[in-house]
Amino acid sequence: MTTQEAKTIFRGHVAQMKALRHAMGILSYDGATTAPVESAEGRGRTLAYLSGCSYEIQTDPALEEAARYLSQHPEELSELERREIQLFRRGSEYTASIPRDEFVGYTTLLNKADAVWHKAKLDSDFASFAPLIREIFDANVRFAKYYKPDQAPYDTQLSRYEQGLTMARTDAFFGALKERIVPLLKRVMARPQVDDSFLWGKVYPTEVQRKFTDYLLELITVDRRRCGVGETEHPFTTFFNKKDVRVTTHYHEENPVYSMYSVIHEGGHALYELHSGDELEGTLLSGGASMSIHESQSRFMENYIGRSRAFIELIFPKMQELFPEQLAGVTAEQMYLAVNKAQPSLIRTEADELTYALHVLVRYEIEKGLFDGSIAVEELPGVWNAKYREYLGIDVPDDRRGVLQDSHWSNGNVGYFPSYALGSAYGAQLLAKMKQSVDVEGAIRSGDLRPITGWLEEHIWKYGKRYDPLELLEKALGEPFDPRYFTDYLEEKFTKIYGLD
Ligand SMILES: [Zn+2]
Structure with missing residues (x-):
């Protein structure tokens, strides 16, 4: 692989990830603003599909190989490219540490949790939301352990929002x-x-x-x-x-x-x-x-x-x-x-x-x-x-x-x-x-x-x-x-x- 080839693969995958994120973001925004109430199920299916696509792009071995090649040849990269590769590897290592079915299952879980929470809040009914909180927290603890087995899971989670926070x-x-x-x-x-x-x-x-x-x-x-x-x-x-x-x-x-x-x-x-x-x-x-x-x-x-x-x-x-x-x-x-x-x-x-x-x-x-x-x-x-x-x-x-x-x-x-x-x-x-x-x-x-x-x-x-x-x-x-x-x-x-x- 040459540096130019690695950069082309990397840029192509970033463009695809950005396009998927754009589409998923618009769907979520639509769900929160003008979409009718019964639309959640269909949107959930589409989001689960797109989230699967996103996972595949992020964990594509060709991308991983290109990113590894680029991180091993920092002298051939600009300062911005070096930083981009560093951030990419941080994110992709987290995603790649999660098995695909768990990753996609989590998107489906969140989509369901959102609908249940809205209703639970209206009815002040904690019991109906409680099982989903447990599932969501369990998933996050599990994901944190996949990613950094030796670190306290909540430290891992805090650092995902704020690098270095403990x-x-x-x-x-x-x-x-x-x-x-x-x-x-x-x-x-x-x-x-x-x-x-x-x-x-x-x-x-x-x-x-x-x-x-x-x-x-x-x-x-x-x-x-x-x-x-x-x-x-x-x-x-x-x-x-x-x-x-x-x-x-x-x-x-x-x-x-x-x-x-x-x-x-x-x-x-x-x-x-x-x-x-x-x-x-x-x-x-x-x-x-x-x-x-x-x-x-x-x-x-x-x-x-x-x-x-x-x-x-x-x-x-x-x-x-x-x-x-x-x-x-x-x-x-x-x-x-x-x-x-x-x-x-x-x-x-x-x-x-x-x-x-x-x-x-x-x-x-x-x-x-x-x-x-x-x-x-x-x-x-x-x-x-x-x-x-x-x-x-x-x-x-x-x-x-x-x-x-x-x-x-x-x-x-x-x-x-x-x-x-x-x-x-x-x-x-x-x-x-x-x-x-x-x-x-x-x-x-x-x-x-x-x-x-x-x-x-x-x-x-x-x-x-x-x-x-x-x-x-x-x-x-x-x-x-x-x-x-x-x-x-x-x-x-x-x-x-x-x-x-
Ligand atoms: Zn704010």
Whole structure:
């Protein structure tokens, strides 16, 4: 084999994998948005077939041979090609370690789990979903052992979403957070609560909220010619290439803030994908570096920009123009306080900045327990509720608002949750670094966010997957990751809002 032959085989297979992923992604997006309810079975069959094709391409001996040849001849490759081969081999070794029938069976299992979870959540019926959780976790433990027999399976799983992440690192991270956030939350709860009652009791028509979505996406510089907006039960972002990204939101007519922050959050994910370097397009290096880095970008937009006083003052006139009767007599300052109200709550996706990481901590500890066998699936609702009492001080009234609330387990995203909290913490440190060279508040007040998005593009977005997440982060920050930036940010912000001394 010559280098040129190996490269041709490799590029051909990458193109096929990308095409299949595109097709499967569109099918899933269609299933989540406009497909009729009875369509799940047929879609499941097609997805299982395509997933089999994908497995065969990824594990084709010709591809494996080409990748091995290329990795043995690094001097004949560009820096980007070397990185692409490295990432490919990481992924393919995982896939190839799983027997084909188990790999395809897992896709079928997830498709079924998704439908069962939707119904179980509606009916608050944990028992119907429990057997599927067991199957999904068992499969993930088995796959992790096939891939790295000598490593703790949950470490393997964490590292699949965030290269190099381990339970030891995650434990230390959450330890640092808990130590500062739990006492801060207690002090906040001892103060009079922010009044956000003006946000409730009125109707914010979906039609008008859609216009608000358009305004917000334009403001944060999302190019709508390359980014579609859909409506789903749970907001998410999916991406096929840098000219086709989809975000979704959910409109609650009784309160416009829910969709507002979903749109800004998903818009942050979209911006990252839309600004991946042109030279990476069509390679395995396009798109986000990891789930945590992705969340750092979405939560950057949502919280560090979207929940800042400057941002609320900027957009409040537009909110009043769109909702003149609903917001009559309300001030921008009232809105700023309302969107930053901190209080323990039941639903992670609706949690405030201060309590959010505690919701994630509950899920992390549960996943760890399910992996090492210290928690049994039948005990989940009880364990969940006890942890909400311990960390957030609240009682969970039913499983719909408890253990059944998230779609992650039914989608097979086991080990994903820590990404959210890590992403928030990465974002706080990126903000501190950005402020050394960018007048962040000034940019927001001017209504031109390009100095902010330009900095993110320059230091994060354009690199795609060229670096492992911590390496990328340290390059952007000029120092190692330190969760203190996040806890300091929270302490300063909530001390002011709640008048703590
Ligand atoms: Zn997100």
